[in-house]
Every structure is written in structure tokens, then in C-alpha cells.
Amino acid sequence: MTYIQTVDPAHAFKLLNHGPTVLVSAAHGGKINAMAAAWNMPLDYKPTRIAIVIDKKTYTRELIEASGTFAINVPCKAQTELVVKLGSSSGRSLLDQQPDNKLQAYGVDSFAANEIAAPLISGCVAWLECRIIPEPHIQDSYDLFLADVVAAHADSRVFSEGRWHFDGHDDLRTLHHVAGGFFFSPDDGVAVQR
């Protein structure tokens, strides 16, 4: 059985609101790649827009610029080693090898997105399908990309009714990169009466 459920675009910004480190996947012309990205944030809601920093040197950026789309995958504690691997190796080095893509090279499963070519990474706890809002000046000057979220999905065990709730699912807690392969995960949280 699958726990993957559609997230209302009006709630999709809440997938990133608490600041998780994410995996960015992209595909174009039969090529696929993925990288880690701690520098992301919601930009708007109704509809959800996001902002993310994608370095010029990355192979993923080539595929994003060629396709105009990418996926944000929100990984969890069970995937900590994968996040470090994807964040510290370049898919470009695999271009003349078999397999020629990082996800296959690391034995990572993926599944098809609804609206974009980028694969969605299995085992993550949320996925945002993104279409670039073209802003060439800030892309070139700051490596900063803005995007509309055109579809979103989440693992209903830890995200439902518009919010995260990790209690009882330690391995599914999100990852928040601190530095040098060290990650925090969220505790069970505290509520303030307003």
C-alpha cells in the first residue's frame, strides 16, 4: 500500500515552512540527475511558489535550465546517507559510464511525477513539482531560482490536514543540514495558544 497522497497547492508551502534540507531532481533529453540543497524556502502561497539556490557548477542545473522544471524531494532520517552522497558527488562524472545517472548508480528508486519530467525519489516524505518562473538576472547573478509549485504530494503518515506530525515515525523525520554531514531532525514540537 502507498501512503503517498496529493497535497492541496494551498498547503504545499507548509512542506518547506520548517526549513528542511531537500533533494532536487531534474530530467531532460533522457538524462536524469539529483542533488542536495539546504538553501530553499517558500516564496508565496495561493498558489505556492518557492525559491531555491542551485549552483552554476551543478549538472542538475543544466537539466533544470534545459527543461524549465524540477522536483523538490523532502528526504527523511532513513535517507541521511543518501543525502550526503547526492550532495557530495556530481552526476557529470558518470556521463560516460553505465549506469549514467546518480540515482541508478546509488540504487535509488523513483517514480513518475504528474506534471514534469523529473523523477520523484522513492522513500522521501514529500515532493513538490516545480516550474521555473523565468528571472534570468537573479538566476545568473545569485544562482537563485523562483518556481511555481504545479503539484505536490506527501507521505500521509507524517503530513496530513496541512501539517507535519512526526510522532511515532522517527525514521520519517525531515533532515536539516547543519554543516559537514551533520543533520538535525525536528522534535515532536510545541504549540502556542493564540
Added chain:
Amino acid sequence: MTYIQTVDPAHAFKLLNHGPTVLVSAAHGGKINAMAAAWNMPLDYKPTRIAIVIDKKTYTRELIEASGTFAINVPCKAQTELVVKLGSSSGRSLLDQQPDNKLQAYGVDSFAANEIAAPLISGCVAWLECRIIPEPHIQDSYDLFLADVVAAHADSRVFSEGRWHFDGHDDLRTLHHVAGGFFFSPDDGVAVQR
């Protein structure tokens, strides 16, 4: 005794890398205000630059645009109620009252920044003094501000040698807003050998 120590600008991006919700303070012409902002991220390092979303409707934005500067204050668990109060009230409503600023109205102490007019909020665990990089198009179109970090400070009990370490200081853990006054804080973290 104070635990506040200067943070090397080359490490300042690490203050925001794990995705905390922050308080933004600003001052201009004798007026002071502060607001909560979950939508922030590092944009670059060497030197550190940051990106943050500041809604057009906010009084803080008026002061930021008038002064060209603002402070990012990173609040902690002991300040959860303050973050909700600052995030759900407007300083504009106080303009004809005494006290006429939100920090005074809520009895919040602050201290002077080194490089900018904005006050730094006492009891927070890190502070980034920011100078806007003028990008009028994205400010107007997306409420998105880019800034150079011109000075940074942190509470050495929980941030030193370029990284956060909250063990033994539960009340000083950062806050990560989920939705509707519900916040996560970081656990003690996990390291991956690379």
C-alpha cells in the same frame, strides 16, 4: 556575563542553514519594529548573503526600505510566545500610542547592532546584521529581499566553531514554524561519516 560572541562572516550562513524561523527587526527615523519570518535562507557564503520574504503590508518593510538595513534575530524555544505575538500583530497599530513600538509594548529588551540602526533582540541565540542588495524588481514582484550580512553574532553556549550544538540547552534550541503557532525544535542531531 555575556555569551554573545562575534561570528566569522564565512560561517554566518550556518546560522540559517538548518532552516530556523527568525525575527526581523528594523529602525528608521526613531521608529523601531520587528516581525516574525519563517521564509528565509542563506543565498551565498564568503561573504554570507541571505534571502528573505518581507510582505508589502508590514510596517517592518517600510523601515527596511527607508533604512536599507535590517537585523535577522534567531529566536529560541524560551521565546516561543514572543515569536507568535510578534508574528500576529502589527506595529503600525501602535503608532499613536505609548509605547509606540512593538518591542517596548511586549517588554522585550534589545541592544545596539555594530553596523546598522536596527536593534538586536535580547534572548535570541544569533543575530545577522544585513544590508539590502537593491533588486527593485524582485522586491516589488515577489516581496523578496536579498542582503549582504555585514556582521554576525551568536550565543556561544549553542553556536561555536562554526556550528550549532544544542545538547544540554533545551530552552536555547531554535524554532521552526510548522503552521498556526505550532513549532518544531531541533533534536541533538546525527552525523554521517563521509
